[in-house]
Amino acid sequence: MLADAAAGLRRNGLMAAAATTTMALALLVAGGGFVVSANLAHLAGTLEAQVEVVGFFRRDVPPAAQERVLAQTVALGGTSAATLVTRAEALRRLQQTYRSMASVPAVLPGNPLPDSIEVRVADPRRIREVAEALRAMEGVEDVVYGAAVVDRVIALTRAVRVAGLVATALLVGCALVIIVNTIRLAVAARRQEIEIMALVGASPGFVRGPFLVEGLLQGAAAALAATVALTAAYLVLAARAAASLPFLPVLAPGAVLPAALAVLWSLGLVVGLGGSEIGLRRYLTA
Amino acid sequence: MIHFDGVGKRYPTGVAALSQVTVRIDPGEFVFLVGPTGSGKSTFLKLIQAIERPTTGRVVVDGDDVGALPAAAVPRLRRRLGVVFQEFKLLPDRTVADNVAFALRVTGTDPVEIGPRVQWALETVGMAPRADDLPARLSGGEQQRVCLARAIVTRPRVVLADEPTGNLDPEAAWEIVQLLARINLRGTTVLVSTHNPTLVDILRRRVIELCAGRIVRDEARGLYQATR
Ligand SMILES: Nc1ncnc2c1ncn2[C@@H]1O[C@H](COP(=O)(O)OP(=O)(O)O)[C@@H](O)[C@H]1O
Ligand SMILES: [Mg+2]
Numbered sequence: 001m002l003a004d005a006a007a008g009l010r011r012n013g014l015m016a017a018a019a020t021t022t023m024a025l026a027l028l029v030a031g032g033g034f035v036v037s038a039n040l041a042h043l044a045g046t047l048e049a050q051v052e053v054v055g056f057f058r059r060d061v062p063p064a065a066q067e068r069v070l071a072q073t074v075a076l077g078g079t080s081a082a083t084l085v086t087r088a089e090a091l092r093r094l095q096q097t098y099r100s101m102a103s104v105p106a107v108l109p110g111n112p113l114p115d116s117i118e119v120r121v122a123d124p125r126r127i128r129e130v131a132e133a134l135r136a137m138e139g140v141e142d143v144v145y146g147a148a149v150v151d152r153v154i155a156l157t158r159a160v161r162v163a164g165l166v167a168t169a170l171l172v173g174c175a176l177v178i179i180v181n182t183i184r185l186a187v188a189a190r191r192q193e194i195e196i197m198a199l200v201g202a203s204p205g206f207v208r209g210p211f212l213v214e215g216l217l218q219g220a221a222a223a224l225a226a227t228v229a230l231t232a233a234y235l236v237l238a239a240r241a242a243a244s245l246p247f248l249p250v251l252a253p254g255a256v257l258p259a260a261l262a263v264l265w266s267l268g269l270v271v272g273l274g275g276s277e278i279g280l281r282r283y284l285t286a
Numbered sequence: 287m288i289h290f291d292g293v294g295k296r297y298p299t300g301v302a303a304l305s306q307v308t309v310r311i312d313p314g315e316f317v318f319l320v321g322p323t324g325s326g327k328s329t330f331l332k333l334i335q336a337i338e339r340p341t342t343g344r345v346v347v348d349g350d351d352v353g354a355l356p357a358a359a360v361p362r363l364r365r366r367l368g369v370v371f372q373e374f375k376l377l378p379d380r381t382v383a384d385n386v387a388f389a390l391r392v393t394g395t396d397p398v399e400i401g402p403r404v405q406w407a408l409e410t411v412g413m414a415p416r417a418d419d420l421p422a423r424l425s426g427g428e429q430q431r432v433c434l435a436r437a438i439v440t441r442p443r444v445v446l447a448d449e450p451t452g453n454l455d456p457e458a459a460w461e462i463v464q465l466l467a468r469i470n471l472r473g474t475t476v477l478v479s480t481h482n483p484t485l486v487d488i489l490r491r492r493v494i495e496l497c498a499g500r501i502v503r504d505e506a507r508g509l510y511q512a513t514r
Pocket of ligand 1 (some may be wrong): 298302303321322325326327328329
């Protein structure tokens with residue numbers, strides 16, 4: 001049966017190749033979309049856990065005034081930690097994160113960063129309240145907090161998911177049409193054989209088996225190609241991201257690839273099998 | 287073996303191919319089915335194979351009510367029937383032996399049995415020396431003998447031949463009919479539709495004549511034409 005299926009694929013080589021390629025592309029988009037949205041969701045989660053409000057002081061605020069702001073902030077309640085960060089400390093951190101900024105002090109006349117106060121909020125739901133209170137305090141020029149970023153990342157995650165699903169659906173649709181046609185060609189090429197099989201009493205499963213296997217093989221070949229491409233791309237990109245954007249919480253390959261590949265393989269096999277099933281339905285009614 | 291009881295067959299197009307056909311064919315009989323083109327001979331044979339279903343009446347083949355047979359049971363019915371066609375229906379890209387083996391392979395026969403049974407079937411029809419040839423290298427008569435080998439290799443209870451000599455010269459036609467008669471001698475029921483008066487008249491077997499879908503004659507040792 002496997003030999004029959006392989007022979008069928010050879011006969012319609014070009015068509016089968018087109019079907020497999022389109023399918024692989026569809027699966028790659030599906031897998032890629034899955035990986036990207038998983039990472040964005042992870043990023044949103046990470047950001048949400050770091051619910052931190054940062055208040056930047058005007059440059060002329062003396063340390064004593066900063067201490068007062070710190071005391072008022074702690075008095076607000078709902079905070080789990082609050083610390084003052086001097087501009088020197090801020091620059092040091094920045095240089096640690098970005099190697100390329102090691103030479104900043106030499107280039108710039110002075111430290112361009114402001115002093116700041118970092119507040120960790122115990123309950124993420126109170127973050128806006130704390131931020132507004134801090135903004136109203138004497139000497140605080142600007143306040144940034146994670147919620148806005150988190151919201152944006154969540155919106156981005158949703159957009160990536162929708163775009164990924166739409167692109168996957170379109171490509172899967174194309175792949176399905178091509179697979180259906182490949183199977184129809186295969187059926188047409190073996191019409192006489194199928195007719196004789198039916199007349200001598202071959203069971204329907206025996207007649208259909210090779211075609212279903214043929215579709216399944218196309219799905220599996222596409223899934224294999226997509227697996228190789230997705231794994232290689234993710235390993236390379238994750239390593240590169242870790243090197244150049246160290247603050248970005250990229251998921252380890254082992255944490256996201258197995259699920260992505262499971263999605264991709266199920267989709268490949270289901271579409272391969274479904275395509276042959278549809279391709280067979282028109283011709284094999286007897 | 288085959289029992290038609292008040293059988294009518296109307297195609298979806300509205301054509302009444304058979305009407306009120308009642309006939310019984312016993313195990314081991316040799317029957318010629320004659321009648322002009324369009325009289326319903328092929329339809330008669332298709333009903334036996336459950337390729338078509340009767341619109342009225344009952345068709346019983348080897349104990350199975352064909353009209354009521356579920357689709358899943360059809361292969362089992364067809365494995366008990368050997369079929370031969372006017373246009374041979376041999377697979378052009380397979381050797382003679384592979385064509386005959388095909389009927390066994392696709393019905394799930396034990397692979398170790400296939401070789402000896404193909405050999406036996408080819409010997410029966412005198413085509414064993416051509417086992418490795420492709421069908422295109424054979425004459426029409428030889429191709430039809432391979433078809434016959436494919437029909438009997440599964441050891442069917444019944445052999446159905448729809449105008450098996452229609453595409454053959456008289457000599458080849460005669461060989462085929464003699465082979466069918468020999469297969470019948472071993473106890474296989476044989477049902478042959480034909481347009482060939484000579485063959486029918488020489489063999490003098492049971493003749494069922496159809497005309498416009500009705501049985502107009504059924505004679506035990508008949509001729510092609512009715513004798514008045
Ligand atoms: N599949 C079909 N659909 C519609 N009409 C058919 C079909 N097969 C046969 N017929 C009609 O049924 C009648 C009997 O045909 P058939 O059984 O083939 O006769 P024969 O074999 O004696 O020539 C004819 O009128 C033919 O046109
Ligand atoms: Mg006919």
